[in-house]
Amino acid sequence: MRNPGDGLILALLLIPTLLAAIFGWPGSATAGQWLGYMGRLAGVAGLAAMFIAAIVSVRLPGVDRYFGGLTRLWKQHHYLGLAALLLLLIHPVLMALSRVPFGLPAMQEVLWPASGDWVMWAGWVALIAMMVFLAPSFQFFGRPDYQRWKGIHFLAGLALLLGLLHTLPLTRSMPPAVSNSVWGILGGAALLIFLWRAGPARRIMRKPYEVTRVRQLADRIVEIHLNPIKGKRLQFEPGQFIYFTPRDESLSAGRNEEHPYTLSSAPQDEGLKIAVKDLGDASHALQSLRAQTEASVDGPYGLFFPPHLRHRKQLWIGGGIGITPFVSAAEFLRSGGNEATERWGDSVLINCANDPSRAYYADSLKEAADSARALTLIPHYFAEQGPLNKDFVLAHCPDAGERQWFVCGPPALVRISRDIARELGVPASAFHSEEFDFL
Numbered sequence: 001m002r003n004p005g006d007g008l009i010l011a012l013l014l015i016p017t018l019l020a021a022i023f024g025w026p027g028s029a030t031a032g033q034w035l036g037y038m039g040r041l042a043g044v045a046g047l048a049a050m051f052i053a054a055i056v057s058v059r060l061p062g063v064d065r066y067f068g069g070l071t072r073l074w075k076q077h078h079y080l081g082l083a084a085l086l087l088l089l090i091h092p093v094l095m096a097l098s099r100v101p102f103g104l105p106a107m108q109e110v111l112w113p114a115s116g117d118w119v120m121w122a123g124w125v126a127l128i129a130m131m132v133f134l135a136p137s138f139q140f141f142g143r144p145d146y147q148r149w150k151g152i153h154f155l156a157g158l159a160l161l162l163g164l165l166h167t168l169p170l171t172r173s174m175p176p177a178v179s180n181s182v183w184g185i186l187g188g189a190a191l192l193i194f195l196w197r198a199g200p201a202r203r204i205m206r207k208p209y210e211v212t213r214v215r216q217l218a219d220r221i222v223e224i225h226l227n228p229i230k231g232k233r234l235q236f237e238p239g240q241f242i243y244f245t246p247r248d249e250s251l252s253a254g255r256n257e258e259h260p261y262t263l264s265s266a267p268q269d270e271g272l273k274i275a276v277k278d279l280g281d282a283s284h285a286l287q288s289l290r291a292q293t294e295a296s297v298d299g300p301y302g303l304f305f306p307p308h309l310r311h312r313k314q315l316w317i318g319g320g321i322g323i324t325p326f327v328s329a330a331e332f333l334r335s336g337g338n339e340a341t342e343r344w345g346d347s348v349l350i351n352c353a354n355d356p357s358r359a360y361y362a363d364s365l366k367e368a369a370d371s372a373r374a375l376t377l378i379p380h381y382f383a384e385q386g387p388l389n390k391d392f393v394l395a396h397c398p399d400a401g402e403r404q405w406f407v408c409g410p411p412a413l414v415r416i417s418r419d420i421a422r423e424l425g426v427p428a429s430a431f432h433s434e435e436f437d438f439l
Contacts, residue, residue, distance in 0.1 A: 005056075005067035009076060012052050013045070016182045020044040020173035032098045039094030040173045046087030047163050047183075050130070053080035054160055054190035057197060061205075061299055069303030070241075071434060085134050088127055123166035129159040157194045160187065206245060206258075206296035207231065212271065214289050218360055220278035221321065222287050223264070226295060227271040234297065236267055238329035239304030239406075239434070244274060245296040248289055254282030258298065262324040262408075262434075264361070266331035272297065275360065277321045304406065304434050305329065312345045312404050315397055317388070317417050319352035319409030320360070325434060326351075326408070327361045330368035333375050345404075348376045348397045352413055355383045388413070390420045401425050408434040 020041055026033045056067070056077050064070040092110055099106035113120035133155040164187040171179035213225035224244075228234070234242070245258040259282060265273035276286045304325050318326045326349055333344060349369070353359035359379060369377035378396045380388055393400050401424035407417040414433045421431050 003066060003068040003072075005073070009052060009056065009067075009080075012055070012186065013048050013080075016048045016174075016186065017041065017045045019178060019182065023175060023178065024173040030101070032101045034098075035094050036098035039091050039098060042087045042094060043091035043167075044173055046084045046091060047167055048186060049080045049084035049087065050163060051160065051186040051190040053077050053084060054156060054194050055186075056080070058193045059197065059201070059205075059301070061301060064301055065303045068306075070301040072303075081134055085130055088130065092123075092127075119166055119169045122162045126159045126162035126166060129155045129162065133159070154198060157191070157198065160190050160194060163187070164191075205298045206243075207234070207298070209272070209295045209297045211246070211248070211289060211291050211293050211295055213291055217275055218358065220287065221275060221360065222289070223273055223275050224286070224289060225271055225273055226297065229294070233270055234272060234300060236263060236300035237305070237307075238267065238332045239325040240300035240302045240328075242272070242274070242297050242299035242301070245298075246286065246289060246293070247295055248293040250290060251285045251288075252281075253285040255285075257282055258296070259283070260301075262302075262328070263300070264324040264327040264331075266328060266335050268332070268335050275321055275324050302434070304408070304432065306432075309404050310344050313399065313402065314345055314347040315393075315400050315403040315405050316347055316349040317352065317405070317407045317409070317413070318349065319413040320358075322409030322413070322434070323351060323360055323365075324408075326406075327365065330365055330372065330375055333372035334368035344374055346374050346376075348378060348400075348403075350378045350380050350388070350393070350396070352380045352382070352388055352409065355381050388416050388420070390423050393420055393424075403430070405431045407432070 024037055024040055026037045029037070056073055059070070064073050067073040067076065096107045096110040099110060109117075110120070113124070133152050164183060167183055168180065173179070174182065208229040209226040210229050211224060212227050215223045215225070217223045226244075236242075239262070241260050241262040243258040244261050246255060248255060261274035261276060263272055264275050265271065276283050278284045278287055316326045316329070318324075329344075329347075330349065333347075349365065351359055351362065351365060353362075356362065356379075359381070362379070365377050369375045376396075380392060382388075385392065397403070403426075405417065405421050405426055407414050418431060418433070
């Protein structure tokens with residue numbers, strides 16, 4: 001497994017499922033009994049996946065690195081949620097089919113329980129709540145508003161609680177003592193983490209910062225400079241990101257809303273820098289953010305440049321606002337001297353832009369490349385040279401197929417880079433990309 005956290009997730013998912021499979025084994029049974037067995041297994045696995053999805057949403061700085069970074073951890077959270085929904089949709093269908101030999105009234109007891117059967121209704125309401133809060137995550141009705149999506153997600157707490165109320169009284173797959181232990185641990189941990197995320201986490205994890213400067217980096221892009229109001233400066237590594245919450249009361253949108261932004265400053269810098277592109281209401285409002293206003297910072301998160309790979313030869317491909325993690329790494333190499341250079345392998349950066357006017361941080365990257373012997377900068381302009389292709393990559397980086405690839409930028413650039421890497425025989429384990437989607 002790629003990361004220690006993967007084994008933990010797998011164990012938490014398999015243990016209750018295997019216990020239910022062993023203790024609930026029907027032996028020589030009828031078709032209806034086998035359907036009931038499979039239905040209960042689907043319910044156990046689905047409920048476990050739902051609880052684990054809640055557990056991995058804890059979002060504590062440093063914890064995410066054991067799962068390959070927060071973006072990868074959120075992907076696992078996303079897939080666990082989808083698996084939970086599918087399994088819990090299958091669960092009542094199989095349970096109803098298992099009642100076919102007993103007639104339609106018996107099936108109806110599952111699909112439409114009696115009004116006083118609160119245990120069964122708890123399961124149905126939990127399933128409906130799941131469908132409501134997961135639908136936006138999978139964009140069933142188009143891309144949702146970010147803040148509305150976060151608000152709807154609080155229905156997860158209701159689904160978790162009702163899932164427990166449905167499961168504990170109906171324990172048939174495991175002995176009561178085993179069932180109470182399994183669901184007490186998983187369900188209790190999931191509910192505690194949900195309550196932590198809904199309340200104290202926001203107050204405890206957010207650190208007060210001051211906006212010291214807002215610089216126009218390019219058209220529709222500003223660079224925001226931040227300094228801590230009290231306490232030590234944030235310790236982070238190149239390629240990591242923070243959640244930024246502005247407090248400027250003059251903002252037309254986005255005030256007190258948190259959004260993720262990659263740090264473009266070097267770890268040695270006293271303050272923090274983030275670049276914000278005008279892509280929506282909140283980011284548009286940040287274009288007019290005022291200096292000397294307060295903000296909050298939560299982080300750092302992410303693991304774009306894994307420590308065990310930094311000494312290897314690397315190919316960096318950045319485009320648009322996705323150039324920011326490479327700016328941080330380049331500044332680290334430039335300012336860190338020989339020690340920083342020795343800790344990183346030889347790196348080639350292809351800075352992709354439509355034209356020179358859209359090549360963000362071009363000057364600072366050139367200065368860093370001129371100063372750091374381990375960094376080579378290659379500009380690529382779509383308007384002049386067309387889309388990035390294999391020939392261009394090999395012309396400027398002949399050993400690209402032997403390097404670790406790090407790509408950050410628009411989805412089209414990530415797709416093109418991945419296709420080129422495949423053509424060159426780069427293994428999937430050597431291709432690393434960063435994307436922010438509902439973080």
